[in-house]
Amino acid sequence: MLVKNNNSSIFSFKLKKFILHTSLFLALVAGIFTLVLFRAGFEVDEFYGRFTTPKQHSLILGTSRAAQGLNPEVINQELGRNDLFNYSFTNEHSPYGPVYLRSIQSKHDAIGHDGIFILTVDPWNIGSDKNNPDDESLFRENDLMLHGMWDVNSSPNLLYLLHYYEGSYYNILKKKQDPQLHLRPNGWLEVMVPMDSTSVEKRTKDRLKLYREETLKRYAFSSSRLSWLGKTVEYLKPFGKVYLVRLPVSDEMIDIELEQNKSFDVIIREFASTMNLPYLDLSSDNDSIAFTDGNHIARGSTPIVSRKVAEFIRNHP
Amino acid sequence: MLFNSIQFAIFLPVVFVLYWFVTGKSLRWQNILLLVASYFFYACWDYRFLFLLMFSTLLDYFTGLKMHDAPDRKGKRFWFWTSVIVNLGFLAVFKYYNFFADSFAEMMSQFGMQIDPWTIQVILPVGISFYTFHGLSYVIDIYYDRIPAERNFVEYAVFVSFFPLLVAGPIERATHLLPQIKKARSFDYSKAIDGLRQILWGLFKKMVIADLCAEHANAIFNHADSYGGLTLVLGALFFTLQIYGDFSGYSDIALGTARLFGIELLRNFAFPYFSRDIAEFWRRWHISLSSWFRDYLYVPLGGSKGGTWMRVRNTFIIFLVSGFWHGANWTFIVWGGLNALYFLPLLLLNRNRNNMEIVAQNTFLPSVKEFFQMSITFALTVLAWIFFRASSVRSAIDYISAMLKGLLDMKLITQSINYLIVQVGYFLPVFILFFFLIEWSGRRHQYALAHFGLRWPKMIRWSFYLGLALVILLFAGKEQQFIYFQF
Numbered sequence: 001m002l003v004k005n006n007n008s009s010i011f012s013f014k015l016k017k018f019i020l021h022t023s024l025f026l027a028l029v030a031g032i033f034t035l036v037l038f039r040a041g042f043e044v045d046e047f048y049g050r051f052t053t054p055k056q057h058s059l060i061l062g063t064s065r066a067a068q069g070l071n072p073e074v075i076n077q078e079l080g081r082n083d084l085f086n087y088s089f090t091n092e093h094s095p096y097g098p099v100y101l102r103s104i105q106s107k108h109d110a111i112g113h114d115g116i117f118i119l120t121v122d123p124w125n126i127g128s129d130k131n132n133p134d135d136e137s138l139f140r141e142n143d144l145m146l147h148g149m150w151d152v153n154s155s156p157n158l159l160y161l162l163h164y165y166e167g168s169y170y171n172i173l174k175k176k177q178d179p180q181l182h183l184r185p186n187g188w189l190e191v192m193v194p195m196d197s198t199s200v201e202k203r204t205k206d207r208l209k210l211y212r213e214e215t216l217k218r219y220a221f222s223s224s225r226l227s228w229l230g231k232t233v234e235y236l237k238p239f240g241k242v243y244l245v246r247l248p249v250s251d252e253m254i255d256i257e258l259e260q261n262k263s264f265d266v267i268i269r270e271f272a273s274t275m276n277l278p279y280l281d282l283s284s285d286n287d288s289i290a291f292t293d294g295n296h297i298a299r300g301s302t303p304i305v306s307r308k309v310a311e312f313i314r315n316h317p
Numbered sequence: 318m319l320f321n322s323i324q325f326a327i328f329l330p331v332v333f334v335l336y337w338f339v340t341g342k343s344l345r346w347q348n349i350l351l352l353v354a355s356y357f358f359y360a361c362w363d364y365r366f367l368f369l370l371m372f373s374t375l376l377d378y379f380t381g382l383k384m385h386d387a388p389d390r391k392g393k394r395f396w397f398w399t400s401v402i403v404n405l406g407f408l409a410v411f412k413y414y415n416f417f418a419d420s421f422a423e424m425m426s427q428f429g430m431q432i433d434p435w436t437i438q439v440i441l442p443v444g445i446s447f448y449t450f451h452g453l454s455y456v457i458d459i460y461y462d463r464i465p466a467e468r469n470f471v472e473y474a475v476f477v478s479f480f481p482l483l484v485a486g487p488i489e490r491a492t493h494l495l496p497q498i499k500k501a502r503s504f505d506y507s508k509a510i511d512g513l514r515q516i517l518w519g520l521f522k523k524m525v526i527a528d529l530c531a532e533h534a535n536a537i538f539n540h541a542d543s544y545g546g547l548t549l550v551l552g553a554l555f556f557t558l559q560i561y562g563d564f565s566g567y568s569d570i571a572l573g574t575a576r577l578f579g580i581e582l583l584r585n586f587a588f589p590y591f592s593r594d595i596a597e598f599w600r601r602w603h604i605s606l607s608s609w610f611r612d613y614l615y616v617p618l619g620g621s622k623g624g625t626w627m628r629v630r631n632t633f634i635i636f637l638v639s640g641f642w643h644g645a646n647w648t649f650i651v652w653g654g655l656n657a658l659y660f661l662p663l664l665l666l667n668r669n670r671n672n673m674e675i676v677a678q679n680t681f682l683p684s685v686k687e688f689f690q691m692s693i694t695f696a697l698t699v700l701a702w703i704f705f706r707a708s709s710v711r712s713a714i715d716y717i718s719a720m721l722k723g724l725l726d727m728k729l730i731t732q733s734i735n736y737l738i739v740q741v742g743y744f745l746p747v748f749i750l751f752f753f754l755i756e757w758s759g760r761r762h763q764y765a766l767a768h769f770g771l772r773w774p775k776m777i778r779w780s781f782y783l784g785l786a787l788v789i790l791l792f793a794g795k796e797q798q799f800i801y802f803q804f
Contacts, residue, residue, distance in 0.1 A: 015506075162323060
């Protein structure tokens with residue numbers, strides 16, 4: 001019996017020693033790793049920074065067109081404000097629907113009645129799976145990042161860094177940034193791609209091919225998404241003024257969008273009128289606008305478009 | 318739940334603490350805990366397929382008992398074939414049905430007959446090839462009276478489902494694992510530390526070497542028509558490192574994890590890329606599968622006993638079946654066939670058992686001859702991996718053809734240098750060099766890091782482990798599914 005007790009205590013001692021050593025080692029690893037994560041800033045990638053600011057009072061919403069095409073700094077300046085934040089992501093991540101609305105509710109600082117909310121619309125972010133566009137279980141964003149991002153206001157945002165960040169953590173340690181994508185502290189994504197005619201032509205050709213051959217075949221207008229746009233508007237309305245904006249695209253892209261849904265503009269006008277919202281359609285207003293790929297406004301043209309939107313807001317207080 | 322996921326990093330310590338602190342005094346409860354944990358681990362993939370695993374376990378458990386209790390050979394044979402047919406039937410339906418249906422339709426179309434094959438839309442249950450082979454080895458061993466049937470269901474179920482080996486092996490034998498499950502286990506500090514060391518090395522192989530190489534292997538293989546010559550050689554080399562880092566890394570994590578619970582699993586890799594001929598390579602690569610085929614297919618077929626023709630036939634059967642085991646695609650069959658062709662000269666010249674010991678057993682560096690032999694074997698292996706990686710036999714042939722044609726093309730050589738400088742950078746080559754140095758220095762041991770630095774002062778050794786852990790965290794490539802999960 002005595003021997004058994006001795007064995008048992010030796011066993012227990014060794015086990016505790018193992019756990020102590022392992023815990024110390026893992027704590028040291030975790031500690032150093034956490035210090036690295038604390039270095040993460042807006043340069044991490046094209047999304048991270050938007051999840052690290054406090055809750056926001058006024059928002060620009062939409063997909064990558066809005067993320068790149070509307071600079072809050074210009075609009076703020078024009079309107080004499082300082083609270084507009086771009087919370088737009090991509091066509092895959094942030095079309096209107098339950099996932100995006102939940103994320104908006106988490107990001108929005110639900111205080112006061114003087115906010116402004118610019119909701120950009122296009123046939124793609126109110127479109128879904130062609131076979132069954134109103135089936136919410138088929139919404140493309142359901143399994144993507146925004147769905148799992150229940151914390152969108154922390155810095156560092158460990159949830160994002162551990163679950164959704166796809167780069168190497170060494171880049172965070174070195175504060176290495178993608179030379180072409182700069183996410184600004186106001187949420188605007190500045191894209192610095194070469195704008196010589198050959199590069200633009202190639203990107204435009206590839207983008208239009210993608211939309212014509214894939215996106216156009218995948219998506220159809222979704223009444224369900226339109227109703228989620230309505231729910232988004234209803235949520236935001238008590239906190240300020242909501243505006244609908246359709247951003248400019250190239251002529252070729254307009255053709256594709258017309259092919260996708262000829263009556264999209266009519267539907268949105270009716271929607272705006274029913275919801276009593278000012279609607280600014282800039283889709284064909286593309287004469288003086290440069291695009292990186294026919295779909296996204298180039299950074300040089302962002303101030304022009306942002307000013308037009310600001311002017312519209314000023315005229316519809 | 319991947320071994321390199323946060324979920325597993327939580328799951329493992331919880332099971333470890335429960336195992337030693339809560340159930341540590343009772344073998345029965347330890348085994349029940351292992352079974353519950355293993356089923357939970359499997360259900361995290363897809364709970365629906367847990368029922369398939371349970372069914373397969375129950376089937377082999379009961380047919381094992383029936384075989385053991387059968388009054389005559391006829392009864393024993395009946396239960397044996399019941400188990401074999403049902404086990405292989407599941408494998409055939411889930412893994413191979415669509416392949417056969419499509420191949421049949423394609424063959425008919427060659428004769429001008431258009432058939433629309435009825436294929437099934439079902440995902441492949443993770444690990445089905447592994448646990449089916451576990452079960453099969455058990456019933457075959459009972460049938461040939463090598464082992465008695467296991468009467469304790471929990472112990473048998475742990476043998477089949479033990480979570481470290483459940484989804485990608487090593488493919489265990491009842492003769493090796495069951496006695497360990499039946500025996501009281503006590504905690505051993507040095508073995509547990511050794512287990513952690515093997516896990517650490519496995520994570521480095523998987524997350525740094527395999528995942529970083531995978532990014533380039535995928536980029537080159539998926540756009541093979543944009544590249545030529547040396548860049549395609551680079552693509553094949555990256556895949557060669559990816560598959561080794563991925564699978565042997567997984568095996569290291571599995572073996573290390575099992576050791577934390579006082580269980581030793583079969584060794585699965587023994588530094589295969591240091592082999593001097595293809596026969597040695599196959600004694601060192603996926604050892605648990607190679608030995609399974611040797612014992613349960615090659616030997617029953619007559620093994621090396623018959624004449625030359627019989628040996629050649631059996632060798633081809635083994636390699637083709639092994640290729641087919643990997644997946645329902647002609648690429649795997651061609652890969653198996655190619656390896657059989659590599660093996661053939663050694664077999665005919667009776668030189669397939671020339672290199673039984675690890676290279677440079679008593680020296681640090683290999684001789685020039687050994688180095689040359691290793692290089693040739695490595696090159697042949699790289700060539701065969703192209704078939705394994707390609708989406709079809711046609712694309713593999715196109716890949717090899719473009720690779721060979723452009724080898725001396727200066728423009729393509731410049732392209733590959735550009736690729737190395739711009740896309741690969743300098744970190745990955747440094748990690749690969751470090752990886753090969755550690756593997757080479759540890760080639761005489763169970764795994765590369767087993768004895769590395771053991772004579773160093775404790776502080777330096779632990780600092781090395783800390784550095785390695787940080788390299789894994791900071792430089793890990795984009796997470797890729799373990800390749801062998803699909804098999």
